[in-house]
Amino acid sequence: MKTLKSVGYLLGLPVILLLWWWIGTSGEANFFVPTPAKLVTTFIDTWFGERMLTDVLPSIMRLVVGVLAAIVLGIVLGLAVGLNRTMRAVTEPVFEFFRALPPPVLVPVLMLLVGINDGMKIAVIISGCVWPVLLNTIEGVRSIDPVQNETSKSYGITGFSRIRYQILPSATPTIMAGVRQALSIGLILMVISEMFASSSGLGFTIVQFQRSFAVPEMWSGIVVLGLIGVALSFIFQWVERRVLRWYHGLKEVENAV
Template identity: 40%
Template structure:
């Protein structure tokens, strides 16, 4: 019964996108505009590129950089957020600076980061990490601060050991907000990944799209844009699963929003 209901929901969600793609396919079939090639041509390019050599040359480095950058952002963001929450005075002093750095568009910092870290993948990773760290850090800090005082009081009165306090009280207590921060960081990370590749890299999906555009290989360009859309969507869906697992202790009605 539940499988059937799930299937019905899936169909209900899928019919519109599927219909739009079909319309696109047939409407564009006779297109002679060089800017909007027929979907069939884009699809051919898509298969040729992304199931071909470009996968290894462009997709693998892009995704590796994204994964590394986000991993750095996660470790540094949660770690620093935790420390700043544990030492409230430091948190108070640091907060305006953090808000300032968060407010700088990470794309504007790209030139400086590439000077510092070189134009190789280190530069890309640094740029992604720099852009993605702030939402995670600020949400961790805020999440721990907003844990109810009664919870902290109980932990104190039972003399909970510091590492248990961190792993069993503070981080889980802040988790609803940390997951929100990660979701924001994920989106920022993808933008910076593409942006930094367009800016200086010699590989990556962003680089591929720019080169395709500059050489008027517009079907290739569209195939790259399409791939980025698919990747962004897949990351969001995949992260939704992780998020539900991280917040599995919450009543169903309040978890898994958005």
């Protein structure tokens, strides 16, 4: 019964939206909004073939590499800055400056510095995804319970052991919140980076469909992006449940009390 209820919550709104879409397009044909049946046919014809290898998979690969690099870079820098008050005071104005820059405006600069290649697209993704991970890591390290710090010192837990067994576990809930933000930002920047001086990728292909007035194909590309976003969300939830198993268990105990 509980499983059926969960499935109902998961599929209820999508089914309602599909019915609304089907009813709205069942009358007079609309050039700009295809019917569900037309979109499904176009989706299969467009993406289940050569474009899967030339556009979808390379885009996903760039997204994965960029996001993972941003996560590693953000956590490492966040730990270094969060554990050092002097470094935090020195870097905070610089971080705030670069965080305020919209990543798309860096695309022309990165094209000059890196070149027009996959490295540029990955660099654009990193430039936007690193900030939520970095800042959340710093905040997570700063908000660690002082009693934990004193207990670690009294037991002689220092250096890398302290980072591994005390700091990282305590800061992980905050870090994971930053990772979740980075995933959505990364998907957006993946598309934007492929719109500039590119000859392949989802962003490039969707823009080409739009410019040639291939409306059903354009909508099918948007559906692909949505499916990638949903897949990333489910993967993140699966990883988060395992990484933060202790944290969710603690919350359940607190709510029960």
